[in-house]
Amino acid sequence: DGGITQSPKYLFRKEGQNVTLSCEQNLNHDAMYWYRQDPGQGLRLIYYSQIVNDFQKGDIAEGYSVSREKKESFPLTVTSAQKNPTAFYLCASSIVTGGAYEQYFGPGTRLTVT
Amino acid sequence: AQSVTQLGSHVSVSEGALVLLRCNYSSSVPPYLFWYVQYPNQGLQLLLKYTSAATLVKGINGFEAEFKKSETSFHLTKPSAHMRDAAEYFCAVSEEPASGGSYIPTFGRGTSLIVHP
Numbered sequence: 344d345g346g347i348t349q350s351p352k353y354l355f356r357k358e359g360q361n362v363t364l365s366c367e368q369n370l371n372h373d374a375m376y377w378y379r380q381d382p383g384q385g386l387r388l389i390y391y392s393q394i395v396n397d398f399q400k401g402d403i404a405e406g407y408s409v410s411r412e413k414k415e416s417f418p419l420t421v422t423s424a425q426k427n428p429t430a431f432y433l434c435a436s437s438i439v440t441g442g443a444y445e446q447y448f449g450p451g452t453r454l455t456v457t
Numbered sequence: 458a459q460s461v462t463q464l465g466s467h468v469s470v471s472e473g474a475l476v477l478l479r480c481n482y483s484s485s486v487p488p489y490l491f492w493y494v495q496y497p498n499q500g501l502q503l504l505l506k507y508t509s510a511a512t513l514v515k516g517i518n519g520f521e522a523e524f525k526k527s528e529t530s531f532h533l534t535k536p537s538a539h540m541r542d543a544a545e546y547f548c549a550v551s552e553e554p555a556s557g558g559s560y561i562p563t564f565g566r567g568t569s570l571i572v573h574p
Contacts, residue, residue: 347500376561383466385547385566386501393559401561433500441560442553443489443508448500 345370347449349434354454356428364419364452366434372447374440375417379403380431380451389432392417393440421454428456459484459550463565471573476520476535478568480548483529490531491549491562492522501547507531518542543572 347368356362368375377389388401392411406425411417417436421428431453435446464479482488489508493501505516512524522533531548546569551562 349500383566386564388561391559391561399559431498435501440554441551441562443506443551445491445503445506446501446562448493448502450500451498453498 347434347436347447349432349449349452351452352450354452356454356456358456359423360456361423362421362428362454362456364421364432364434364454366417366419366449367415368417368434368436368447368449369415370436370447371414372436372438373414374437374444375411376435376437376446377401377407377409377417377419378433378435380433386433389419391440421456428454430454459488459552459560459563461548461550461563461565463546463548463568465568466566467569467571469571469573470538472540473537476533476538476542476570478533478546478548478570480522480531480533480565481529482531482548482550484550484552486552489551489553490522490524491551492516492520492531492533493547493549494518495545495547495567497544504533504546538570538572540572540574543570545569 376391378386390409392398408420434449437444460483491506492504548565549562552560
């Protein structure tokens, strides 16, 4: 079955450590996205990528980094510079960005930093 | 620029009652509109989408939404609520990408549907 996988489901880290969240898709989609979700704030876009080896900052990119070396993979690194990293992180993909193309979401990773 | 407003962060209904979740959008061109559902600790799943065909769109799980251009609305309805409908619902708007550009969908803040027995 085609879909998006995110691992791990739950992640715990100490403050000051970088952590990388995995996102893999086998839908052959060109576009991939990372969102952060906090209670009552909806989805906020961190980064998105339209093609391999290219990505753009979203609304809240500070303290995060990404790479897109393969079409299937779009890992997100939460760096120690992110002041409030505890959140639920969602990865998504779509055929292309915008327009009539809906997004397909992974199950999410809940990151807790103490 | 596109934007989405979902009226009411929480909506509470009794099982069997009508569900109405409100979504108003702002878009400079004819929009594409989406409703997604999110169950606790899961990702979002597409319920339905409007792509300029029929203005009344039917989705999964008995939900439907009507596109009203004059009211810039895309409200989500279901005739009879079930306990399993309790979830977070998100409305999103997207525009056709301009040549060389990219338009990322904009999401509303979400509405939590609570269903009482």
